[in-house]
Amino acid sequence: MASELRPVSDRLRRKRTYRRVLGGIFYGLFLASVCVGIIGLVVLLYEVLSNGLPWINWQFITDYPSRHPEEAGLFSALMGTVWLMGMTALFTVPVGVGAAIYLEEYAPRNILTRVIEINVANLAGVPSIVYGLLGLALFVTWFQLGRSILAGSMTLSLLVLPIVILSSREAIRAVPDSYRQAAYAMGADQWQVIKQVILPSAAPGILTGTILAMSRAIGEAAPVIAISALVYLTFVPAHPMDRFTVLPIQIYNWIARPQDEFRGLAAAGIIVLLVILLTMNAIAVFLRNRYQVRSEE
Amino acid sequence: MVLEKKHMKNADAALTAKNLNVYYGDFLAIKDVNMAMKRNSVTALIGPSGCGKSTFLRCLNRMNDLITSASVRGEILFEDLNIYSDKVDATEIRSKIGMVFQKPNPFPKSIYQNIAFGLKVNGFSGDIDEAVERSLHQASLWEEVKDRLDDSAFTLSGGQQQRLCIARALAVEPEVLLMDEPASSLDPIATLAIEDLVRDLKAHYTIIIVTHNMQQAARVSDETAFFMVGENRSGYLVEHDDTQRIFTNPSNEKTEEYITGRFS
Amino acid sequence: MPREDFERNLKLVQDEVVQLSSMVEKAIFKSIDSLKRRDLGASQQVIDEDDIIDAKQEAIENRCIDLIALESPMAVDLRVIIAAMMVANELERMGDYAEGIAKISLAMGELPPLKPLIDIPRMADKAVDMLRRSIESYVNRDIVAAKGVFHDDDEVDEMYEQVYRELLTYMMRDPTTIQRATYLLWVSHDLERVADRTTNIAERVMFLVTGKTEMD
Numbered sequence: 001m002a003s004e005l006r007p008v009s010d011r012l013r014r015k016r017t018y019r020r021v022l023g024g025i026f027y028g029l030f031l032a033s034v035c036v037g038i039i040g041l042v043v044l045l046y047e048v049l050s051n052g053l054p055w056i057n058w059q060f061i062t063d064y065p066s067r068h069p070e071e072a073g074l075f076s077a078l079m080g081t082v083w084l085m086g087m088t089a090l091f092t093v094p095v096g097v098g099a100a101i102y103l104e105e106y107a108p109r110n111i112l113t114r115v116i117e118i119n120v121a122n123l124a125g126v127p128s129i130v131y132g133l134l135g136l137a138l139f140v141t142w143f144q145l146g147r148s149i150l151a152g153s154m155t156l157s158l159l160v161l162p163i164v165i166l167s168s169r170e171a172i173r174a175v176p177d178s179y180r181q182a183a184y185a186m187g188a189d190q191w192q193v194i195k196q197v198i199l200p201s202a203a204p205g206i207l208t209g210t211i212l213a214m215s216r217a218i219g220e221a222a223p224v225i226a227i228s229a230l231v232y233l234t235f236v237p238a239h240p241m242d243r244f245t246v247l248p249i250q251i252y253n254w255i256a257r258p259q260d261e262f263r264g265l266a267a268a269g270i271i272v273l274l275v276i277l278l279t280m281n282a283i284a285v286f287l288r289n290r291y292q293v294r295s296e297e
Numbered sequence: 298m299v300l301e302k303k304h305m306k307n308a309d310a311a312l313t314a315k316n317l318n319v320y321y322g323d324f325l326a327i328k329d330v331n332m333a334m335k336r337n338s339v340t341a342l343i344g345p346s347g348c349g350k351s352t353f354l355r356c357l358n359r360m361n362d363l364i365t366s367a368s369v370r371g372e373i374l375f376e377d378l379n380i381y382s383d384k385v386d387a388t389e390i391r392s393k394i395g396m397v398f399q400k401p402n403p404f405p406k407s408i409y410q411n412i413a414f415g416l417k418v419n420g421f422s423g424d425i426d427e428a429v430e431r432s433l434h435q436a437s438l439w440e441e442v443k444d445r446l447d448d449s450a451f452t453l454s455g456g457q458q459q460r461l462c463i464a465r466a467l468a469v470e471p472e473v474l475l476m477d478e479p480a481s482s483l484d485p486i487a488t489l490a491i492e493d494l495v496r497d498l499k500a501h502y503t504i505i506i507v508t509h510n511m512q513q514a515a516r517v518s519d520e521t522a523f524f525m526v527g528e529n530r531s532g533y534l535v536e537h538d539d540t541q542r543i544f545t546n547p548s549n550e551k552t553e554e555y556i557t558g559r560f561s
Numbered sequence: 562m563p564r565e566d567f568e569r570n571l572k573l574v575q576d577e578v579v580q581l582s583s584m585v586e587k588a589i590f591k592s593i594d595s596l597k598r599r600d601l602g603a604s605q606q607v608i609d610e611d612d613i614i615d616a617k618q619e620a621i622e623n624r625c626i627d628l629i630a631l632e633s634p635m636a637v638d639l640r641v642i643i644a645a646m647m648v649a650n651e652l653e654r655m656g657d658y659a660e661g662i663a664k665i666s667l668a669m670g671e672l673p674p675l676k677p678l679i680d681i682p683r684m685a686d687k688a689v690d691m692l693r694r695s696i697e698s699y700v701n702r703d704i705v706a707a708k709g710v711f712h713d714d715d716e717v718d719e720m721y722e723q724v725y726r727e728l729l730t731y732m733m734r735d736p737t738t739i740q741r742a743t744y745l746l747w748v749s750h751d752l753e754r755v756a757d758r759t760t761n762i763a764e765r766v767m768f769l770v771t772g773k774t775e776m777d
Contacts, residue, residue: 109365178402182462184363186415186469187392196414201405512633544635546772556635558564 048274052267060268064234065250069261074269077250079236080149081218081276084246087153088160088217093210095157096164100206103165104172105194124162131159132226140227150240152227159223160213167212171205172198204291211284215277221248247273310374311336311473311503312357312394317371319352319361326352328531330371332522339495339504341514341540344524345560349532350507353524354475357505358394359387375473392419395466399478401458403450403465408442411450411461415469428468435501436464437494456487463494467502474498476506480513492517511556515544523552567632574624574645575700578652581617582696585652586689588614588659589755593685596666596748597678607663614656621649637769644769648699651758651765655692658751665744675731675741681749684720688756691717695762702770707763717756724749 063073099120107113135155145151175198183193199206224246232253233245247269254266310333319327327349334340342350352361359380361367372379380390392415403411412429421428429446433439438460442453450461459479466474476495480488495504495517508514514521521544522537536549547553554560588607595603625646628634634642691710698706728742728749768774 176402178398178400179404181360181363181398182402182404182465183414183418184388185358185360185391185396185398186418186466187388187390188418189388192418196418197404511635515635545639547636553636557638558567560563 048267048270051264052269052271055264055268056271060265061272065232065253066234069259069265072254072262072265074247074250074272076233076236077245077247077269078272080233080244081246083149083237083244084153084156084224085214085218087149087240088156089210089214091154091157092160092164092213096161096210096213097168097206099161099165100168100172101194101199104169105190105198120162120165124166127222128159128220129222129226131155132223134158135223136226146241147228147243148241149237149244152224152244153240155223155227156217156220159220160217163213163216164210167209168202168206171202171209174205175201204287208284208288211280211287215280215284218277218280219248219273221246221252225249225252247276309333309335312505313372313374314353314356315372315374317353317356317369317373319349319356320368320370321364322366325529325531327356328527328533330534332534332537334503334505335520336503337499337501338519339499339506339517341518341521342505342507342524343509343511343514343521343555344532344535345526345555346509347530347532348524348526350524351477352532354396354477354505354507357473357475358391358396360391360396362387392469393471394473394475395469395471396475396477397459397462397466397479400482401455401462403453403458403461406450407447408450408453408461409446412465412468415465419469421469432464432468435467435498436460437490437497438464454487456483456490459483459487459491460494463491467498471502473503473505476504478507478509481509488513511544515540523547523549523555525551525555564632567628567634567638570624570628570632571638571641574621574628574642577617577621577624578645578648579696579700581614581621581649581652582692584610584614584617585656585659586692588656589662589685589689589692592659592662592666593682593748593752596662596669596674597682599666599674601667601670604663604666608660608667611656611660614653618649618653618656622646640769640772644699644765647765648696648762651761655755655758658755661751662748665747669741669744672741675728675738675745678745680720680724680727681745681752684717684724684749684752684756687713687717687720688752688759691756691759692762695759695766698763698766699769702766704767704770707766710763711760714756714760717753721749721753 060073061078062075063071064076065074066072103113103117103120107116132155135151135158139145139151139154140147143151145154179197179201180193183197188196228244228246228249233243237244251266251269251273254262254269312334314330314332314334317327317330318325330353342354344350355361356369357373361369369381371381373381375390375394378385380387404414406414409429412432413425416425416428430439430443433442438457441457442448442461445452450458453461459482463474463479480491483491492513495506498504499519506514506518508517518540520537521540523535523543524532525535527533536543536547536552538548542548543552544556547556551560588610591603592607595601595607625642628642629639632638691713694706695710697703698710725746728746732739732742764774
């Protein structure tokens with residue numbers, strides 16, 4: 001034992017005990033913080049699951065909403081969500097990735113670039129309702145697109161664009177500079193380097209970022225409400241200019257109803273939404289792990 | 298004053314630097330270099346850190362263009378043309394003057410794809426399989442990888458990866474090969490393999506190699522150029538002569554100080 | 562100071578070469594002296610002590626080999642070490658000549674010398690002087706002194722010619738003196754070789770300082 005080999009002064013020993021106790025206290029506090037988060041989540045899940053699970057069945061998924069709770073379903077909202085997400089991705093990915101490529105590979109290091117970068121970062125923090133109002137004024141009214149999926153997806157694009165740009169930039173930045181050097185040294189020009197070396201390497205990161213952006217967009221009720229209004233639809237959108245509704249709106253609709261059964265339906269709708277979200281996140285994580293292992297050997 | 302060896306006929310020089318000065322912003326990194334590099338021979342660039350030898354190397358294939366703060370004054374003559382003139386396309390130069398880096402940097406692709414990359418990027422229209430095999434033979438790597446060309450480049454050892462990078466550079470059939478401390482991240486056996494390779498390659502290519510290992514420079518090169526940090530931390534060329542002379546009886550006192558390790 | 566250990570070792574090697582040269586000097590002197598005075602005991606000592614000279618040369622050689630293997634000497638360092646090895650080698654051969662002279666002294670035994678020895682000791686003095694100066698030029702890296710030693714060899718060659726002619730005369734006049742004359746001829750030959758080897762040392766000094774092997 002060290003204490004037998006060399007006598008430790010009394011003051012040192014006391015300090016050590018004090019630090020140990022302090023360490024224990026902090027450990028307890030941090031553990032408690034985690035527990036608060038977990039307990040809150042567990043309670044929430046329990047509430048939702050206990051209220052909603054009884055209402056989950058195939059008919060719920062495929063039926064349209066109705067005034068009668070037993071016949072109500074969320075098919076229109078589900079399809080609306082799918083349409084909206086698809087079209088949002090269609091706008092967001094090219095614009096977001098393109099902007100990221102410009103900022104990382106082409107833009108010169110000057111004040112203008114810096115200004116652009118700062119603004120993109122700031123836009124990520126703007127409340128989503130502001131985007132809703134912007135979309136209402138710009139797409140619905142000025143562009144005369146009406147309360148269509150097109151207007152809605154363009155609005156949501158603006159909302160999640162900063163996320164896609166930021167995460168794509170990170171992915172591009174994460175490509176080791178040594179690849180660029182090797183590619184240039186062999187006589188590749190800038191576009192060849194981007195297309196054949198940087199994008200393939202950054203693709204998993206870009207993909208992950210896009211999925212995460214989409215999963216943020218799925219849950220945004222405020223901007224969609226501003227565009228499409230709280231509608232009660234019993235049809236599925238057939239083309240981009242159609243009216244639409246999404247899961248968050250449908251869930252809100254049900255919560256607003258007085259009958260107790262609708263509360264259960266709302267919970268069921270939340271479960272469906274959660275399942276979709278979790279699946280998307282799981283895919284994102286899976287993809288990130290798979291490609292990270294491959295490229296970081 | 299630079300001690301330049303006996304006058305070399307122009308035809309013998311693959312690359313010539315004339316009054317080369319390199320700035321990073323306002324800082325003069327390399328001052329007034331005049332140097333002719335002989336064709337089909339190995340020229341080693343040695344010197345203490347900060348002397349500009351790597352910067353000089355990167356001028357030879359215009360890789361310094363990628364650094365925004367870098368500006369190059371003077372000329373580098375290659376095939377009777379100044380590679381820094383406006384008429385010359387940098388990417389074309391780089392397919393004629395290839396480069397291998399300090400740390401092996403294969404792409405995250407298969408062995409085959411790594412070598413095919415240069416060919417595709419330069420619009421190669423011949424038989425890619427044959428070109429890949431030829432390059433791997435030249436880099437003394439064919440026997441070790443011929444059965445697994447589709448495996449990821451990262452399954453190779455460090456020494457093999459570096460030889461892959463050499464094969465990749467050779468695939469586009471350059472005339473000159475620039476090597477920036479190619480063996481410094483490798484173990485001794487892999488290092489000697491690279492040195493043997495360099496000796497074999499000089500029959501067909503002109504090789505300029507930066508190394509901080511003097512024994513390596515002595516083993517592998519035909520001519521050696523010694524760079525040194527001068528006033529205001531600018532690098533300059535002190536002496537350039539046959540390797541045999543530099544290491545047994547250099548003309549410049551500073552060269553001798555550096556070589557005998559009395560430089561501090 | 563950079564490479565302090567290495568510097569110290571280089572100095573050590575040089576000191577050892579100087580020590581070896583002084584051992585060889587004494588051996589030459591003693592061998593001629595014992596020949597002159599007919600001191601057979603001293604002659605035997607020279608023969609025995611040659612082993613020490615050989616051992617010293619071998620030690621110097623081994624130290625030089627170690628330095629080459631372990632310190633990667635370049636340029637002037639390399640020349641210093643190579644020069645030390647070669648000079649030690651020359652010295653060892655000179656030691657062998659001293660031993661040869663001592664052996665002749667023993668072989669002559671109780672026989673009286675043919676004639677009073679005058680020229681041979683003079684040759685020996687000159688050779689030893691050349692040895693001393695060549696080693697000085699080695700220590701001081703003095704090419705002027707080295708060149709001086711190089712040119713003195715002509716003098717020794719002349720003395721040798723003289724001794725040779727004189728002894729020939731003796732032998733032609735009186736064949737019974739042939740054996741003793743021959744012994745003395747060998748001795749002067751050995752001394753001529755000693756002087757010759759000091760010029761080799763001078764050449765090594767040139768090489769050390771200039772990196773070239775031509776004198777002039």
